[in-house]
Amino acid sequence: MSRTGPRLDAKKVNSELFTLTYGALVTQLLKDYENVEDVNKQLERMGYNMGIRLIEDFLARTGSGRCYDFRDTAEKIQSGFKIFLGITPTITNWSPAGDAFSLCFETNPLTEFVELPDHCLNLKYCNILTGVLRGACEMVQMEVASWFVQDQLKNDSVTELRVKYVKRLEDAIPAGED
Amino acid sequence: MVIYGVYIVSKSGGLIFNHDHNVPKVETEKTFTYPLDIHLNYENKKIVVAFGQRDGIKVGHVLTSVNGNPVNGRELEDGRDVLDMLEKPENYPIQLKFSRSKMTTNEKIFLASMFYPLFAIASQLSPEPRCSGIEVLEADTFRLYCYQTLTGVKFMVVAEPTQAGMDILLKRVYELYADYALKNPFYSLEMPIRCELFETHLQSLLETVEKSGISNV
Numbered sequence: 001m002s003r004t005g006p007r008l009d010a011k012k013v014n015s016e017l018f019t020l021t022y023g024a025l026v027t028q029l030l031k032d033y034e035n036v037e038d039v040n041k042q043l044e045r046m047g048y049n050m051g052i053r054l055i056e057d058f059l060a061r062t063g064s065g066r067c068y069d070f071r072d073t074a075e076k077i078q079s080g081f082k083i084f085l086g087i088t089p090t091i092t093n094w095s096p097a098g099d100a101f102s103l104c105f106e107t108n109p110l111t112e113f114v115e116l117p118d119h120c121l122n123l124k125y126c127n128i129l130t131g132v133l134r135g136a137c138e139m140v141q142m143e144v145a146s147w148f149v150q151d152q153l154k155n156d157s158v159t160e161l162r163v164k165y166v167k168r169l170e171d172a173i174p175a176g177e178d
Numbered sequence: 179m180v181i182y183g184v185y186i187v188s189k190s191g192g193l194i195f196n197h198d199h200n201v202p203k204v205e206t207e208k209t210f211t212y213p214l215d216i217h218l219n220y221e222n223k224k225i226v227v228a229f230g231q232r233d234g235i236k237v238g239h240v241l242t243s244v245n246g247n248p249v250n251g252r253e254l255e256d257g258r259d260v261l262d263m264l265e266k267p268e269n270y271p272i273q274l275k276f277s278r279s280k281m282t283t284n285e286k287i288f289l290a291s292m293f294y295p296l297f298a299i300a301s302q303l304s305p306e307p308r309c310s311g312i313e314v315l316e317a318d319t320f321r322l323y324c325y326q327t328l329t330g331v332k333f334m335v336v337a338e339p340t341q342a343g344m345d346i347l348l349k350r351v352y353e354l355y356a357d358y359a360l361k362n363p364f365y366s367l368e369m370p371i372r373c374e375l376f377e378t379h380l381q382s383l384l385e386t387v388e389k390s391g392i393s394n395v
Binding site: 052 | 189326327329349352353355357361367
């Protein structure tokens with residue numbers, strides 16, 4: 001998301017273009033790997049590499065500070081979805097320990113025109129998102145795990161992404177913050 | 179309003195980018211007669227003025243050319259030794275040019291890696307927990323402003339002490355970094371930034387700030 005003028009102004013791009021590009025990526029991966037599990041893995045890896053760069057963009061634009069609470073993190077992840085995908089997933093299903101929550105998507109720009117064929121039932125079409133979350137959080141010294149528990153493409157009513165806090169990466173914390 | 183330079187230090191403490199913006203060039207050329215009334219020393223592969231400051235030639239300035247021929251180390255291009263030459267009366271009158279010494283890339287990398295532990299020490303010396311480390315380092319001729327992002331990258335600006343709004347400038351440089359360095363698919367993280375787009379945008383940002391102040395960026 002680059003800028004046009006000197007002012008901070010997100011360059012708006014038609015979400016359909018984005019949806020189709022992502023679709024092209026996934027179909028190409030399916031052709032290249034022929035194995036759904038490998039595609040899931042590859043999507044996660046690509047997402048990770050995007051996440052470690054995207055986090056800087058998020059921090060530079062929002063100027064948000066460090067999270068000292070996972071609820072804080074949840075809200076920031078939510079605002080990240082707003083900035084980069086233009087959607088606001090709802091945060092629900094907090095675990096009693098407060099270390100896991102779910103993001104529920106009513107609409108998802110990634111899957112707008114998608115119907116999964118029969119041989120792809122194990123495909124996690126949006127798996128790139130789990131990688132993005134992992135990469136972005138890792139750069140701010142937090143290890144998270146995430147996975148899809150419900151998927152509209154598999155006839156669930158919503159798409160639900162579960163995010164779990166694993167640990168703080170203590171030795172990676174920059175000087176002046178430990 | 180002068181900004182002298184911008185530096186970016188990676189999380190591991192290596193200099194990944196530096197940009198000299200507006201360092202005033204100091205050069206003095208003068209004709210000397212025998213004997214030379216300036217004491218010169220050869221140190222760090224440069225001929226440096228050690229004593230005898232006059233006419234804009236200051237202690238610490240470096241001899242850059244003799245009679246218009248550039249000096250390389252302690253030799254001229256044709257291999258003559260400059261210090262030997264200056265001792266012989268038959269070479270006078272002689273025209274010498276002095277200028278302020280420029281930092282080499284190696285020296286910059288060295289200094290950047292020295293700032294890293296200073297920053298860490300500052301945050302540990304702090305009487306309060308969660309100290310940010312050095313944010314401003316002040317001297318009589320400049321101020322160094324440092325901004326460390328949550329991911330550990332340090333952005334530094336060296337500017338005139340009177341220059342205001344450098345903290346905002348640092349955040350703008352961070353935005354440029356996020357846009358033009360990180361979104362460049364051919365840039366790999368933690369490596370030196372060689373992105374022309376980043377450089378040109380940074381240059382124009384610095385010029386705007388110098389000309390019309392921080393409120394216009």
